[in-house]
Amino acid sequence: METNDSEPYHSSLNTGVAMLSRRLFNSCRKFIGRQPRSDANIDAQLDRILAVVDVLEASSLRLGSTRHPDYYSILRVKQSEAANRDLIRQQFKTLVRLLDPNKNKFPFADEALMRVREAWYVLSDPVRLEKLERQIRGDDVSAASFWTMCPYCWYLHEYERKYEDCSLRCANCKRTFHGTAVNPPDSESMVEGKEQYYCYHMSLPLRYPVDGGSQFELDGKKMRIKTVANRVRVKAFAPESESDPESDPEEMEVEM
Incomplete structure (x- = not known):
């Protein structure tokens, strides 16, 4: 039986392909x-x-109470065989080999291949596998909560995992935002015993001087601040004007 590009699989499989297309x-x-x-x-095509x-x-299954897909089932192995x-x-x-896009022309084959690679990424690495198993057992405290950031004032929040992807109200600016998980602050940046963290703050010109004669330095320093966006004033360089050579650079307020 031979196939061509317009008919990559046998016509007897049309019913199965239609079912697959509808998931x-x-x-x-x-x-x-x-x-x-x-x-x-x-x-071979049925396989x-x-x-x-x-x-x-x-990939639609979840491991225990976590949000992780069932990587074991994706790779067709038992959890006890992961080691x-x-x-x-x-x-x-x-x-x-079965999901090779050069041979597998069936619907969602590329999506399935991506899921297989995700499962391999986790299960093939002993460190990632150990972390996954801790989360399944409930030993990993970080799995019970997540960090999110208010896009209006950059205030970081930590919520229980059940509130992820929900509409949340910022405790700082009181505005509503979508609770999307972000990377938590590093442990070294957290202020011990307080709901504060360290961040880096710097000021810089908005553009280079056109004559190239002026120079500036970036001064980065570590500050202890509350989780509120800072406002700083910076000066924007403007071209020298023959009519007003003594004019001051324009001053503007920006969010950092």
């Missing part, structure tokens, strides 16, 4: 199970469809 994974799996596997080419179905179904790096590598290579 009816359970129906698509049943369809695959009913197909005869007497032809080697059709057999490719099944790989897409398996990965996308597994077997040879098995993890073998499963990863098998799925990459």
Whole structure:
């Protein structure tokens, strides 16, 4: 059986492809199970469809109470087998071969391949795997909360994980914003025993002088501040004017 670019799979698989396109994974799996596997080419195509179905179904699952996808199911391994790096590598290579975009022309094959690579990224590294397992057991305290930032005043907040992706009210500027997770402050920047952190503050011209004669220095220093955006005044250099050579540079207020 030969295929061409306009028909990358056998016509007998059209029903299964239509189910996959609508993300009816359970129906698509049943369809695959009913197909005869007497032809080697059709057999290979059924395996490719099944790989897409398996990965996308597994990626919708979550590990315990965490928000992480079930990386174990994505790579078709048990959680108890995650320490077997040879098995993890073998499963990863098998799925990459089945989801190869040069051969797998079925819907969502590229999405499934991306999920497989995400699972490999976590399970293939002992440090990331250990962190994941701590979060599943509930040993990782950071998994119970998340940090977010008010986009209006840059005030950082720490909330319980259940409030992620919710509408939140900033305690500083009282404006409502979307609770999107951001990277938390480094432990070294936190002020011990207080709800404060250190940040870097600097002033700089808004543009270079046109004559190149003036020079300036960036003065970065570490400051202890409350989590409120600072306002500083900086001077913007302007071209010298023949009519008013003594005029002062324009002063403006900017957010840092």
